[in-house]
Amino acid sequence: MNDFAPLLYPSAVVAPRLLGSILIRTLPDGTELSGRIVETEAYDQSDAASHSYKGRTPRTDVMFGPAGRLYVYFTYGMHYCCNVVTGPEGHGSAVLIRAVEPLEGSDIMTNNRHGRGGYELTNGPAKVCQAFGIDRAWNGHDLREQPLRLILTQPLDADRIVQTVRIGIRQAKDMPWRFFIRDNPYVSRPRIA
C-alpha cells in the first residue's frame, strides 16, 4: 500500500496523476496537517526551465535521486517551494506542488501563514510550504515515511483537469506542463487557463 510506482513515470505524466492525492504532516504532538493537491507543474532535465537542466549539482541532487522524495528549494530570498521527485534514479525530474486544498489542521496552517486563511491559505507553492512548515531541512525526505507523507489516491477523470503553460518561468515557456483541478477555489491564478 501507498506504492509509489506511479511516480516512476515522466514528470509530465505524474503531474496530473498527483492531482487529488493527499499531503499529510504529523506534528510532534500528533496533530495532523493535511491537504489535497489541486495544482501541479512538471519539470524535467530535458527542459530549460528546470533546475535539473544543467546537470546534477549539490542543489539539484535530490531531483536525480529516487522517486517519492521531496525536493525543496529556496527562492526569491524568502520562499520555499516543494516538489515530488519522479522518474528513475539518475534522471532529474520532479513535480512542483503549487497548491493544495486544506483538509485537517487549517487553524494551525493559518497561524503558520501569519493569519492568512480561506483561499489564501495554500493557493501558491510558497504558501503551501509555509502552511505546512516545510523548509530546507525537509529536502530529500522520503514521502513514504513519517512525519510527512504523500498518500496517492485514484487518478482523477481527465475532464476534471485543466492543462496550461507553467507560471512564472521564462525558459521553455510553451511547455504546457501545469495542471489543476477545474473550478477548485484553492488553485493559484485560475484565470490563466
Added chain:
DNA sequence: CGTTGGATTGGCT
C-alpha cells in the same frame, strides 16, 4: 571573488 536573477508573495498605486 563579484555579479546576476529567480518554479513568489504581499503591499501599495
Added chain:
DNA sequence: GCCAATCCAACGC
C-alpha cells in the same frame, strides 16, 4: 498592475 524584499546557486572573470 507594479515592485520591493532578501538569499544563494550558478556562472563569469
